[in-house]
Every structure is written in C-alpha cells, then in structure tokens.
Amino acid sequence: MPSVTHEALVELFKNRPTLAAEMLQDALGQPVPAFTEARVVSSDLTEILPSDRRADVIVVLLVGEQERPAMAIVVEVQLGMDPEKPxxxxxxxxxxxARHRCPTRLLVVAIDAEIARWCARPIDTGHPGLTLMPLVLGPEGVPVVTDAAQAAAAPEVVVLSAMxxxxxxxxxAIGAAFLAxxxxxxxERRAVYWDLVLSSLNAAARRTLEAIMKSGYEFQSEFARSYVAKGRDEGRKEGRLAGLLEAKAQDVLAVLEARGLEIPAEVRERVLASTDLAELDRWIRRAASVGDARELFATTGS
Structure with missing residues (x-):
C-alpha cells in the first residue's frame, strides 16, 4: 500500500500539472516544448496488458486550440528500491x-539521494539500442525555495523543497517562505501542505513556525492546531507577562533571521523593548512577509 509520503508527493504533481514540466526543464535541464496547457490524464495503462499497470501521474502538454499533444510526462514517485520498476x-x-501519439518522458521523483541514484540506472530492455534512461529528480535537483514571492506563486514547489x-x-528559510x-x-491543500512542511522540517525550523502559529493564525491542519493549542495552554500556565513578552520578541527576531533579513540595531531594540502582546503578535505575522525588517513598524495593514 502506498505510504502517506508517496501519496502526498503524487498530489503535488496532480495539484500543479505544470510541475512535471517545470522540474524537467528547470531542475534537470531537459528541453520541454512550448505548450498552452498541462493536463493530468488517466494513469490507467491496462487497455492492452491484462495485468494492473498504473503510473502515479501522467501529464500531457497540449498545444493550441486543437489541444494537440506535444509531450507526455510519466511521473513516478519512488521511496524505495523496487526490482519490478525496471x-x-x-x-x-x-x-x-502509443496512447497519446507524442514524445514521452519518464520523470522519477526520489527525495532520498541513495534511492535517486538507484532509480537513475539505465534500463536495458534487451533490444539493441533500446535503453531507457530514467530522468530522476533527486534532492540535489529540487530547488531550495526561500523567496516568499516564488513560494506564493508555486506552493507545490516550496513544499517539495521542504521535503x-x-x-x-x-x-x-524554506519554512518562512512557505508562509507566503x-x-x-x-x-484542503492548506491542511495537507502544512502537515507535509511541518513534518519535513528540522526542530529549529519547526520552532520558528510554532512562533507564528502561536501568534493567532488559524490553520486547518490537525498538526498545526495541536501546536496552537499547546502554545495557548503553556501561555495560560505560565501566567507571567514578562516571560511571554520576551518569548514573543525573540520569535519576531527568529522569523526575520530565518528569512535572511538584516536586523538593524534600532529594530532589535524596539522589538525587545515592546510591552504589548498584541503588537508583538502583529510583528510576528509581518515578519513572515516583509522585505525589510523596518517594515515591521508600518502603520497600515496587519
């Protein structure tokens, strides 16, 4: 039975049909024809073969009003070494x-480096000159997304980056970019993607996102809600304003630092000197999206 991680990766490519073409071209340097639409089509390949043949995702790149197939991409998510795959x-x-009458590429997605190397081995079909070279997107090929604008434009790419x-x-920085x-x-996607990102990040990155979740965000994910509830409960038990103020001020600075923003001395001093919990919560939320640390103190917006 496919694992949760396997199914989650498959969903990324289904939710963003252009993702397969983007990874082929941008990450692997494979030429992709110009197309007007990328469409996920049936992955059931049992029409001729009696046995069960179902790829994870098949994307067809279409051209023009007549929707002529320009290229098909078979996406296979591989989390282990399966001797049946060759x-x-x-x-x-x-x-x-044969079905779509167009050039076809095999894109194998493997988030483990060792598995990626195994997947990339040439497959000798036994027919002279007919050797299949899988195109493998391993961890080294996945872009490191730390830019908020890029993350907002392509959420599936930043989720893949986190994984x-x-x-x-x-x-x-990846976690902070995902917030955008x-x-x-x-x-539905918010819940799934939050769980994927949070479960993929290391402890330090999780703490940074925890700070933002405790500041008043309301998320659909059970994983995220558990962190919010935990933070609120700890806040009630602590009951000391000074400790809460210091913790929230440090959270503001941690988010800015995680995003690689320079923190001028006057900004750091003002944040640490704040005695307003609501103000610090507002600054935590702003820290996830501002382009300059000084923008924390803007008088408009939230």
Missing amino acids: YSWPVYVTQTR AHGQGEAAE AVAGLDD
Whole structure:
C-alpha cells in the first residue's frame, strides 16, 4: 500500500500539472516544448496488458486550440528500491506514447539521494539500442525555495523543497517562505501542505513556525492546531507577562533571521523593548512577509 509520503508527493504533481514540466526543464535541464496547457490524464495503462499497470501521474502538454499533444510526462514517485520498476517503467513510457501519439518522458521523483541514484540506472530492455534512461529528480535537483514571492506563486514547489531540504541549513528559510503561500491555498491543500512542511522540517525550523502559529493564525491542519493549542495552554500556565513578552520578541527576531533579513540595531531594540502582546503578535505575522525588517513598524495593514 502506498505510504502517506508517496501519496502526498503524487498530489503535488496532480495539484500543479505544470510541475512535471517545470522540474524537467528547470531542475534537470531537459528541453520541454512550448505548450498552452498541462493536463493530468488517466494513469490507467491496462487497455492492452491484462495485468494492473498504473503510473502515479501522467501529464500531457497540449498545444493550441486543437489541444494537440506535444509531450507526455510519466511521473513516478519512488521511496524505495523496487526490482519490478525496471520492467514496468518501460511499459509506462511505451504505452503512454502509443496512447497519446507524442514524445514521452519518464520523470522519477526520489527525495532520498541513495534511492535517486538507484532509480537513475539505465534500463536495458534487451533490444539493441533500446535503453531507457530514467530522468530522476533527486534532492540535489529540487530547488531550495526561500523567496516568499516564488513560494506564493508555486506552493507545490516550496513544499517539495521542504521535503527535500527540510533537514538542512536552509530549513528555517524554506519554512518562512512557505508562509507566503498559505493564504492563497484552499482549505484542503492548506491542511495537507502544512502537515507535509511541518513534518519535513528540522526542530529549529519547526520552532520558528510554532512562533507564528502561536501568534493567532488559524490553520486547518490537525498538526498545526495541536501546536496552537499547546502554545495557548503553556501561555495560560505560565501566567507571567514578562516571560511571554520576551518569548514573543525573540520569535519576531527568529522569523526575520530565518528569512535572511538584516536586523538593524534600532529594530532589535524596539522589538525587545515592546510591552504589548498584541503588537508583538502583529510583528510576528509581518515578519513572515516583509522585505525589510523596518517594515515591521508600518502603520497600515496587519
């Protein structure tokens, strides 16, 4: 049975049909034809073969008003070494090519480096000259997304970035960038993506996101709600205003630092000197999206 991680990665490519083409071109340097639409099509390949043949995702790039197929991309998410894949992947490619009558690529997504190397091995079909070279998107090929604007424009890419690089040095910046994408997501995607990002990040990056969640955000994800409830409960038990003020001030600075923003001395001093909990909560939320630390103190907006 497919794991939660496997299904979550599959959903990223279904939710953003252009993602497969973007990863082929931008991450792997593979040429992709100009297209007017990327469409997820049926991945059931059992029309000719009696056995069950179902790829994870098949995306067809269409051109013009007549929606002519320009390229098909078979996306396979691989979390382990499966000896059956060298036999099924060539079938997926040839069957998809026959169905849609267009060039077809195999894109294998593996967030573990060792698995990615295994997936990239050439597959000798036994026919002279017919060797399939899987195009593998491993962790080193996944972009490190730390820019808020990029994250907002492509939420699935920043989620993929968190899954691939969430244990590294860029984890806090990736998490902060993801915050910019939250507002534009529907409830279902917000819940799923929050869980994926939070479960992928290291402890320090989680703490940064915890600070923002405690500041008054309301999220759909059960994982996120548990952190909010925990934070509120701890706040009630602590009952000491000075401790809460200091913690929230440090949260503001932590978010700014995680995003790589320079914090002038006067900004740091003003944040640490604040005695207004509501003001600090407002600054925590702003810290996730401002382009300059001084913008925390703007008199308009939230």
